[in-house]
Amino acid sequence: MGLAGVRIVLVEPAGPLNVGAIARAMKNFGLDQLILVNPQCDPLSAEAMKMAVHAKDVLECAVIVDTLPAALQGCIRAIATTGRMHDWQIPLENPRTALPWLLEQPGQPAALIFGREDRGLSNEELNYAQRFVRIPTNENYPSLNLATAVALCCYELAQCIPPETPTPSEIEYAPLELVEVYYQQLESLLLQIGYLYPHTAASRMEKFRQLYNRAHLQTKEVAMLRGILRQVEWALSNHNNE
Structure with missing residues (x-):
């Protein structure tokens, strides 16, 4: 199944420009399953479509659900992204080392979860994931734009798939x-x-x-x-x- 089994889950995205840019980044790196949990914007708006460019089909096929559990239905593995440091015993991992884990069960759906633009995922929502990643950034300005974070993770996932070579x-x-x-x-x-x-x-x-x-x-x-x-x-x- 490769990357086709990975769902990109956005929890309550508020910016149509972000949603459109995320669709484009997904298509850039071979992902097409976009799940929107209670979106706070219209993913099919003119702004979103304009940002998606040639990835309008990703937006048009996006699945909208009310809750995070609904978005994760059928998944056997889930990784949540967070920009905040927590006092948990569970470590925050680097995407490069953690994301390949999503692909270790070929044919089984897996999810990569992103939170809201302004405050990320709640502690309750983080509990639905088995592992957690934090993109390392400069400590002077650690906050990442949502679409940028998704693009970086999609890139890292794509690097896990060996390039196709003719037999x-x-x-x-x-x-x-x-x-x-x-x-x-x-x-x-x-x-x-x-x-x-x-x-x-x-x-x-x-x-x-x-x-x-x-x-x-x-x-x-x-x-x-x-x-x-x-x-x-x-x-x-x-x-x-x-």
Whole structure:
């Protein structure tokens, strides 16, 4: 499920600009489940939509509920964010170390909870989470904008997912006969320009073969290389005719 199972839960957000910016940040990093608990603004207002830019679909699909327990229904893990220091025994963790925990049960919904812009989450609301994170900021100005806090956490979550790479079956490697045609074309051109000499051509071409073999050439790459050789041959021909 990856990031698709993570819900971003906003408790009583008051600013439509913040809500729109949060939708945009979510889409930037591959999250799309936005849950609004008793929002104090219209998430579909013109202001919110303007800030969302190309993430209007995140706002349009946002789920609105009355209570935090309703937002967490079905979740097996929940992390709450807080900017305040508490005298609890439970530590406040760094998002980078705590947030990967939300993804450790693939296929199971999890939630990342954010509080109000002006006062965050109440102690009662914090009790619904199993772990708590605080974004480290400069002590001279520790307060973060809500949308900024969400964007930072979404970024950290996205870093937990390895980038998609094509599988070997999706890569069209060049067949050996096509690469061989390229080698013949390359050798002919290098002999023509004097880079190779007939008595050393075989040993030099072995070096080129070793180099290209390490590269595991794809069909489109061989086509590009052959195109370069053809252009060089054309340029040489035109120069000789001048």
